[in-house]
Amino acid sequence: MREAAGxxxxxxxxxxxxxxRPLSFYGLLAVVLLSPLPFGAVGQWAWASLALATALxxxxxxxxxxxxxxxxxxxxxxxxxxxxxLVLLWAAVQAWPGLPIAxxxxxxxxARSVLGQPLAGSxxxxxxxxxxxxxxxxxxxxxLFLAFAHCRDPARARLAIIASAVAVAAYAGYGLxxxxxxxxxxxxxxxxxxxxxxxxTFVNRNAFAAYCxxxxxxxxxxxxRGLSRRTEVGGPMRERMRRHxxxxxxxxALCLGASVAVTVALLLTHSRGGLIAATIGLLVFLGLxxxxxxxxxxxxxLLGSVGALAAIALLAVSGExxxxxxxxxRLESELRIAIYERTLAAxxxxxxxxxxxxxxxxxxxxxxxxxxxxPLFRAHNTYLENAVELGIPAAAALTAAVGxxxxxxxxxxxxxxxxxxxxxxxAAATALVASHALVDFSLQIPAxxxxxxxxxxxxxxxxxxxxxx
Numbered sequence: 001m002r003e004a005a006g007x008x009x010x011x012x013x014x015x016x017x018x019x020x021r022p023l024s025f026y027g028l029l030a031v032v033l034l035s036p037l038p039f040g041a042v043g044q045w046a047w048a049s050l051a052l053a054t055a056l057x058x059x060x061x062x063x064x065x066x067x068x069x070x071x072x073x074x075x076x077x078x079x080x081x082x083x084x085x086l087v088l089l090w091a092a093v094q095a096w097p098g099l100p101i102a103x104x105x106x107x108x109x110x111a112r113s114v115l116g117q118p119l120a121g122s123x124x125x126x127x128x129x130x131x132x133x134x135x136x137x138x139x140x141x142x143x144l145f146l147a148f149a150h151c152r153d154p155a156r157a158r159l160a161i162i163a164s165a166v167a168v169a170a171y172a173g174y175g176l177x178x179x180x181x182x183x184x185x186x187x188x189x190x191x192x193x194x195x196x197x198x199x200x201t202f203v204n205r206n207a208f209a210a211y212c213x214x215x216x217x218x219x220x221x222x223x224x225r226g227l228s229r230r231t232e233v234g235g236p237m238r239e240r241m242r243r244h245x246x247x248x249x250x251x252x253a254l255c256l257g258a259s260v261a262v263t264v265a266l267l268l269t270h271s272r273g274g275l276i277a278a279t280i281g282l283l284v285f286l287g288l289x290x291x292x293x294x295x296x297x298x299x300x301x302l303l304g305s306v307g308a309l310a311a312i313a314l315l316a317v318s319g320e321x322x323x324x325x326x327x328x329x330r331l332e333s334e335l336r337i338a339i340y341e342r343t344l345a346a347x348x349x350x351x352x353x354x355x356x357x358x359x360x361x362x363x364x365x366x367x368x369x370x371x372x373x374x375p376l377f378r379a380h381n382t383y384l385e386n387a388v389e390l391g392i393p394a395a396a397a398l399t400a401a402v403g404x405x406x407x408x409x410x411x412x413x414x415x416x417x418x419x420x421x422x423x424x425x426x427a428a429a430t431a432l433v434a435s436h437a438l439v440d441f442s443l444q445i446p447a448x449x450x451x452x453x454x455x456x457x458x459x460x461x462x463x464x465x466x467x468x469x
Contacts, residue, residue, distance in 0.1 A: 022069055024061040025150045029160060031057060032143060032450045033167040036211065039186060040202040041446035044132075050446055051139035058142050061149065072152045076408060077460060083401035084141050090394045091134045091357040095127040105355060107366075124356025125363055133358030133389070136446065140453045144405075147457025154419045157458045158225070161218050161425065164451060168215025169258040172265035175200035175208070179268055198268035202445070209274020210442035212266040213432050214451050217281050219259045221425040224289055226252050228421070273439045281432030288413045288424040335372075336380055336439070342367040343384045347392070354391030363388060382437035382444060405460050406430035412463025419462050426459020 031053045038046040065071055074081065093099070097120040101109075108121030124130040151157035179198040184191045186201060194205045202208040266278060346355070346367050355363045361377040368376065379385035386395035409430070412423035433443045433452050442448045 022061070022064045022150070024057050024064055024146065025156055027053075027057040027060060028143065028146050028150065028454070029163050032454045033163060035450050036167075036171055036201050036447040037187075038201075040204070040207055040211075040448070041450070042203060047136060047139075047446040050450065051135050054139045054142045054146075057146060061146060070152075072149050072461070075464065077148070077405065080401040080404040081141070081145070083397045083404070084137075087390065087394050087398045087401070088134055088137055088141070090390065091130055091137070094123040094354065094356045094390075095130040095134075097122045097127070099123060103353060105350065105353075122356070123353050124359055126356060126359045129358040129362065130356040133356075137357070139446075140449050143450055144453040144457040144460075147454045148461045151422075151458040151461040154422075154462060157419070157422050157462050160454060160458050161221055161422070164454065165215055165218035165222060165255070165258065168212060168218065168451075169262055171200045171208075172212055172215065172262045175265050176261060176268070197270050198265055200265065202447070204442075204445065205269040206271045206274050206436075206440045207442040207445040207448055209266055209269040209271035210277060210433065210436050210440075210445075211448050211451065212262050212269070213274060213278030213281055213436075214429055214448070214455065215262050216259060216266070216278060217285055217425055217428050217432065218455070219255050219262065220282065220285055220428075221421040223252060223255050223259075224421045224424070226255070273436055274442070277432045277436035280435045281428045284431040285424055285428035288410070288427060289421075292413055292416075292420045292424065338369065338371065339376060339380060340384060342369065343379045343381070343388060346388045347384065350388075350391065352391050352393065354387070354389050354394065357389050360385050360388055378441040378444070380440055382441055385441070385444075402430070402456075405456055406434075409456070409459040409463050412459070416463070422462035423459045426456045426463075429455045429459075 031050060035041040035046075035050050041047045041050050061069075099122065101121065103123055104121035105123060105125050107125050108119055112119050112121075147160065151160055175198045178185060184195055186199065186203065191199070193203060197205040198208070199205045200208045200211070202211065266274060342364070346363055360379060364376055364379070379388065383395070383399065386398060389395075390398065406427055409423040409426040413420055413427055416423065429452055433448070437443050443452065
């Protein structure tokens with residue numbers, strides 16, 4: 001019976017692999033995985049190019065659908081996508097100058113009195129910045145949808161994760177070469193911040209640490225898949241263990257080597273939040289692997305043991321600076337607490353309507369204290385920043401939309417027997433970025449957000465049986 005089931009699965013995999021992959025799928029991978037090259041796509045031209053390319057790929061996918069490509073059924077995912085659309089609609093309302101003056105932000109009344117002339121105000125203190133924020137959120141939603149549409153095919157989901165792992169390993173390798181060579185540059189530009197820290201092609205070490213963490217999860221998923229393929233063959237325990245070790249010494253060695261490089265790069269960023277968030281993500285992934293119906297505990301124990309031994313060794317070799325920052329952070333913690341307090345004050349002043357998507361850097365200057373010597377452009381807490389910009393209801397809706405998808409992946413990881421590593425990966429990636437968002441803003445870096453939504457879309461697509469189109 002087991003042999004017959006295996007034959008059916010192999011035939012399905014062969015048909016899936018033989019199915020042509022549309023150009024829009026390769027375009028999606030190229031756009032997402034090349035986005036870290038221009039400083040994590042933080043510059044306006046870089047994220048605008050990312051958004052434009054994503055829109056063109058969405059049009060290409062629509063053309064492929066018109067020519068007969070399958071359209072996936074949203075099923076239970078229409079709800080979170082609808083919440084996402086409502087948040088975008090509310091952001092557009094924030095930038096619209098046609099609302100009653102009573103809804104305008106008070107700064108517009110101040111500007112009218114100072115200038116002595118009428119101004120077309122809005123809920124947003126900076127409508128142009130709000131429109132920019134809408135474009136960025138729409139681009140992330142498009143990446144999520146395209147990943148979901150394409151990765152209903154498990155072969156495409158696997159290719160997306162392999163490509164993501166290779167890309168992160170390549171960026172980590174580049175970062176290691178530059179760091180160990182003693183060059184304080186990003187590409188051919190001299191660094192202006194985070195001297196002595198490994199940042200790869202990113203400006204911010206914390207964002208690169210989160211990016212490396214997502215790559216580690218992709219590599220862990222590939223290791224899990226490789227080990228599970230050896231277990232499906234069956235046989236005595238000694239024979240299965242022999243196949244596991246043979247995989248880890250053969251094709252799996254590539255994943256192990258890449259994992260070592262990415263982990264070393266993560267440690268050399270000296271990012272405390274990034275290290276803790278990556279650890280949380282890996283623990284969630286391992287926990288789901290143990291809880292999954294498809295994963296024997298011995299395989300999970302083997303994967304966890306290999307990871308734990310490697311982590312201890314690497315931490316002993318290159319994690320001293322990160323650990324020293326982890327235990328000596330009183331001054332920075334005091335500054336963070338002050339930022340959070342002033343951010344809460346901004347939320348209290350506009351709790352329902354917000355100040356406009358993308359306007360935190362404009363608004364916070366009105367709430368700075370003299371102790372904050374330099375301008376602050378981020379709240380270092382994505383949830384609080386969203387509440388300032390969107391208002392509490394819309395910010396809660398945005399968080400609920402992503403959380404809804406993550407829960408669907410969690411349920412898929414616990415329910416599925418085949419291809420369970422994809423929803424496991426998406427749930428673990430959500431745990432990583434959600435925990436890091438409590439203390440930093442990596443999810444607001446376009447390259448990190450694009451990779452995360454690619455992973456989340458693939459995980460959502462594979463959280464249901466691939467037989468259900």
